[in-house]
Amino acid sequence: MEITDVVCALCGCVCDDLVVEVEDNEVKKVKKGACSVGKSKLMGHGRIKSPAIRENGSLKECSYDDAIKKAAGILAAARRPLLYGWSSTVCEADKVGIELAEEIGAVIDNTASVCHGPSVLAIQDVGLPSCTLGEVKNRADLVIYWGANPTDAHANHMKRYSYISKGYWTAEGKKDKKLIVVDVRETKTAKVADVFIRIEQGKDFLVFSALRALLLGYEDVVPEEVGGVSKKDLLEAVRLMKEAKFGITFFGMGVTQSTGRHNNIVNAIQMTRAAHTHTKFSIMPMRGHYNVNGFNQVCTWETGYPFSVDLSRGYAWYNPGETSSTDLLVRRECDAALFIATDPGAHFPGESIRHLAKIPVIQIDPFANPTTEFADVVIPAAISGIESEGNVYRMDNIPIRLRKVVDTEYLPDEEILEKILEEVRAIREKEGE
């Protein structure tokens, strides 16, 4: 059976025009729409087979009920629990996660805190002039990728939405557009750019400042070379920006995670505001996981804040740097952790991992990963977007509903969390809180 309009649940592009062939309740083929990474996710493997609880150092398979009871027991007893991940699952699950965090007074945080968290902080400082990806597709005649390499990380981005896509005022595709890539090395994306600006590592802030100054007409204050870029090249970039009818900067973790962090993004946004005095100009973070934005959205409308929210006081306390997951772990404050649809084992600094090894850890995930190696309770989940449906937010805030294309016996994240929450409430009721 052929299923159309299938949505890829992998990266922030959330491509929604996939065509897949399903037979015997299995995805046999991805016929259209997906990039190679998206394809391999849909074809899926490496599942966690059964719920399991660690006993004497090794995981022993058990029933869902036992694993959920065990997880609830750990969370109900914890004084400073951390609930982390949330970016590769659906908003419906994120909502239950926040309710669980509220119930047990946990810190809840998503992967933004180690990728685009600085972008959020910058937005809180200066705002974000942006647009949907379809606006870029139809109007943009100048596309800038800065510290982002979509060819590898968001393979369909240029084709569906930006440089290569064809839209209303861009019917000729890339013939109608200019592509500028700014990066510290010549990435694959840089190779296809009209203009590649190679900057020195950690000099993004300076280069943004120089461009800002030029856009605002202060050519005299810009030296002959800034961050490894000649003034001539900067002037040429500014000329392209001013001449564009509609410009967009997409920035990636090359900017958020390099020296300057959120200050880089503030400056990038200020550059956009400066460009906006000449022409229409927008800017957008290249969000990584397919629903990293969705968690930030749900967390914001429910708690008032997008991530790193401490609910131990009963109301939301937000102070990234104090309340983000890595801070909590490095301070060895947290005494139990739940990881959902993420792999801190691979992404967190070593110091935090050492602390995690000492405290009870619960993992909810369809797939095994390095975190499984030290998790005390492992709960397998249905794969969102293949085995279960739900809402996600694309990198440009557009909500799209993931489709379910095959059946499964595994429970969706949402249901697992609801059961844990129910069990936690039962325990607390018994204890009279």
Added chain:
Amino acid sequence: MAEGELLIKNGVVYDPINGVNGEKKDICIRDGKVVEEVKNPKVIDAGGRVVMPGGVDIHSHIAGGKVNSGRLFRPEDGRRGLEAKTKVCRMQSGYSVPNTFATGYRYAKMGYTFVMEAAMPPLAARHTHEEIVDIPILDNAALPLIDNNWMTLDYVKSGDIDLLTAYIAWIIKATKGYGVKIVNPGGTEAWAWGKNCDLNDTVPYFDVTPAEIVKSLGEANEKFEMPHSIHVHTNMLGHPGNFGVTMATYDLVKGIKPSKDRQVLHATHTQFHSYGGTNWGDFESKADAIADYVNKNEHVTIDIGSIILGDTTTMTADGPMEYSLYQITGRKWTNHDVELETGSGITPFLYSGKSPVNTIQWAIGQELALLVKDPWKVALTTDHPNAGPFIGYPILISMLMSKKRREESAADMHSAIYDRAALPSIDREYDLYEIAIITRGMTAKALGLHEHGKGHLGVGADGDVAIYDMSPEERDAGKIQKAFLNTKYTIKGGEIVVKDGEVVATPAGKTYFVTPECDDTLTEEMLKKLKDKFEHYYSVTFNNYPVQDAYVPNPYEIKAPMRG
């Protein structure tokens, strides 16, 4: 809806839709609806207090993409409203951009039981609905933005009103929306190129004018028995001298016959559109001119969009307007243009009584309410959070009811109020009956919700009741304000949700949406064009676009047949 019976006795009832003006009257409720009599009820003794139907807000921004972007980029606003969870309530945050839970609780505490989310970008409609589900207690609906859509612009240009009709039917259904929202017609499309449009300018590349858009949508809306008229945010919002454009817009639809017994055009947050002068220096109130127009014509209703002094978060689909505001203040600014449909801008703003402009703006909203003679033509709003947060409604009620309070306030504000506004010279004071009209009777009628049990307490109406902790004789403005901020009781569908100013239950609200029933052949023909737009220009597919049923777990459908 609560099962069982409830009797509210000894209340002094203000139920304008049924002409009940301060009568001592019992209210009987069974299984969530108002009934003639009850047998074994739970009894609430209102003890001579003021009783009204649950409030109905006609225009407020409480859910969706821009509201959430407002929350996200203003953690400092979040901190202004932190409250810990209780046994009944979830955590709360925010003042001008409260979280979803606080939104439900705070409205309910003011005696409101229905709120219209006033701007839903169709492409992001799922977001609006996701948030609405998280707003407790309140019944709700949302107005999709339909005026800058390329489909609309194309049909306006070609003059195909029938196909435009088919399109608005489709998009209202696809978004589970309630009616036709218009925000800076043409101007928001122009903003995608960094430009704006006045009423008779040509929209870049589309060869239509805002005036043509308003007129065409006005005609198309009346092809159905829509509960609500077109709901219009006119061009040039916030510009000195815009009152002429505002009235010219009203005039565009004057000849159109409404398909139901209601206005043809609801003009929203009219305060922002009643400006005289040529610049901020000679800026003055033209509320008198606008009120005069409304007094002389029957086809227009307005809501006031009155200012609450202090810091707030402005947000609208009118992208260019937010950009100009940000240029004035230099504060943070978010913009989000939405492909083929609309846009939005957000920026914080401080309304200060020391500023001559803000002072005059503050006067204009109240002048509109006081100068429009028939309260059935005017609704109380702050265009939450644009002119101020909804939590300021009780302040406005006390102002409208007390000339003394207005005088005291004006004395503390910029003296421009005495030269360039009319407020100090107006003696009128609202009575409770009129307050009930502009906060529930008129709003329910203008939205067509009175036919669905909202805004009144006649037999068959929803058992939504507000009991305010004040006697009908109360004249002290401070006490009036306090009473309207926290009810003695709010009852929603027969269930007590607020008692003594505390939320005691949080049932889920219903989402009202309209299904315009369009002729199949027209729809087929329209779909050819629409599918082409999806094929080539949208970044999501046609099949993934409509809001799935899962997003509206508590639906209330209103069918709008084509006019015979």
